[in-house]
Amino acid sequence: MKYYRLALTAVAAAAATPALAQETAPPKPITVSGSFAIVSDYRLRGVSQSDSKPALQGGITLTTDYGIYLGVWGSNLAGWGTFGGANLEFDYIGGYKAKLGNGTVDVGLTWYTYPGGADKTDFVEPFAKLSGTVGPASLTAGVAYAPKQEALGRWYNTGADAAAGIYNNPGAKYDNLYLWGDGAVGVPSTPFTAKGHIGYSRGNPGLGPNATSVAPTGKYWDWLVGVDYAVKDSPLTVGVAYTDTDISTRDAAYLQPSFSKGQDGSGSIAGPRIVFTATAAF
Numbered sequence: 001m002k003y004y005r006l007a008l009t010a011v012a013a014a015a016a017t018p019a020l021a022q023e024t025a026p027p028k029p030i031t032v033s034g035s036f037a038i039v040s041d042y043r044l045r046g047v048s049q050s051d052s053k054p055a056l057q058g059g060i061t062l063t064t065d066y067g068i069y070l071g072v073w074g075s076n077l078a079g080w081g082t083f084g085g086a087n088l089e090f091d092y093i094g095g096y097k098a099k100l101g102n103g104t105v106d107v108g109l110t111w112y113t114y115p116g117g118a119d120k121t122d123f124v125e126p127f128a129k130l131s132g133t134v135g136p137a138s139l140t141a142g143v144a145y146a147p148k149q150e151a152l153g154r155w156y157n158t159g160a161d162a163a164a165g166i167y168n169n170p171g172a173k174y175d176n177l178y179l180w181g182d183g184a185v186g187v188p189s190t191p192f193t194a195k196g197h198i199g200y201s202r203g204n205p206g207l208g209p210n211a212t213s214v215a216p217t218g219k220y221w222d223w224l225v226g227v228d229y230a231v232k233d234s235p236l237t238v239g240v241a242y243t244d245t246d247i248s249t250r251d252a253a254y255l256q257p258s259f260s261k262g263q264d265g266s267g268s269i270a271g272p273r274i275v276f277t278a279t280a281a282f
Contacts, residue, residue, distance in 0.1 A: 034060035034071075037279040042075050045178065045199055045215065046222025046245035047255065048269035049089070051078040059091075067097045069108075077114075086116045095127075103132030110144075112151075114212065121212040123151035125176075140182040146204070146214060148173040154206025159254045162207050176203035176215050184228075191232060195241070197224040207255070217251040217270075226275075237279045244272040 035058065041048050042055035049055075059073030071093045078087065095108020106129040113122045127144040146152060153172030156162040180199035187194060199222045201215030226241025247270040255269060 029065050031063050032060065033063065033282065034058065035279050035281040037277060039278075040276040041273055042077070043243055043273070043275060045201060046220070046224075046243060046270060047216065047247070048273070049075070049077050052269055052273065053078075061093075063097075068095075069097065070094045088115050089113070090115060100130070101132075103130055105130050112212075112214075114210070120150045120209040123149045123212070123214070125178075125214065136188075137183055137185040142180050142182075144178040144180075146176045148175045151208040151212050152176055152204040152214065153208050155209055156207045159207075167209075170209075172208075174204050174206075176201065178202075178215065191230045193228045193230070195224075195226050195228060195239075197222075199223070213255075216255055217247050220251075221246045235280045235282055237277075237281070239277045239279070241275050241277075242272065243275055245270045247271075 037057045039055050039057060041052050042050040042057065055075050055077075057073070057075040059071060061069055061071035063069040072090060073093065074088060074090045076087060077089055090113050092111040092113065093108060095106055097104055097106045099105075107127070109124055109126045111122065111124045123146060125144050125146040127142060129140055129142040131138070131140040133139070150171060150173050152174045153169065154174065155167050155169050155172055157168040161168055178199060178201050180197065182195070182197045184193050184195040186192070200219075201222070202219040204213055204215040205218035207213050207216055222243070222245040224241050224243040226239055228237050228239040230237050249268065249271075252268045252270040
């Protein structure tokens, strides 16, 4: 998921007199968490959504003491307008988290929306995640399945058709499956955390209306390795990561006209990239 959550802890106030013991306040029925971030490139499953340019991102999540949560996350996209409207993405997320043995299970749904764009560009994607620890490592395995929707259909046969706004297959629908694994381990006695990610997309073989797509080449792998640095006595974390996909240059060219600013087609939006991040969580 493209946002961070930071649990808030209720702290009891000290007793009025030394003779009374401190008591811990009961958990709040609803906690609020979120983050704001600046990234040098917004990559969704390895593919740039911001034309390999910086993006501003932020999100907020409300979590009940029953494990039910609701959140919203947003980012700017490429600057040209193929996505439609304001060239913004807002994701609405709802789900349920619970303890499962020594780990945590998280099931929910993400609704991807593009304000001001065509209604057909919006789509929903249920997901399930299982996370836990193995020794010093934090591990997560996840699956997301988007059922058949117009936003995931191959409406354009070529990138040139997408650039010209020519629908070859209007109304086409497709589904998509995404499997992924994440891992992180803290470097002992330092504020550094090493992290890694690998994902596999299968389905969604092309660009849908207004060029939206969650896996626009049918099937591919994406991966990431990097390190985060937690700034002492602050909510700020800065990071650097290397990300890449096995999408071929030819397939990336199909995406280029619709995802790049001015449809200039400069550079690969699915090739190797060093991405820098600065995130403030609350």
